[in-house]
Amino acid sequence: MKSLDLGKEKIGKLLLNFSIPCIISMLVGALYNIVDQIFIGNGVGYLGNAATNVVYPFTVIALALALLVGDGASALFSL
Secondary structure (H helix, E strand, O other): OOOOOOOOOOHHHHHHHHHHHHHHHHHHHHHHHHHHHHHHHHHOOHHHHHHHHHHHHHHHHHHHHHHHHHHHHHHHHHO
């Protein structure tokens, strides 16, 4: 396995290497949401889609806060 030297590699190449997994995970999350909306729309109807669209931003905010606390605590603990 090739180790990635952050001090010597070009910034553009590093940015590309580190951004691709993030982009893929965001696409998978969006695809999951689309498929979920299809199944809810077929099973429950338009009210189910409306309910999940109202709750989705709260879910994203909760995930952001959890990542904020978790990443900050792990960084603090590692120091």
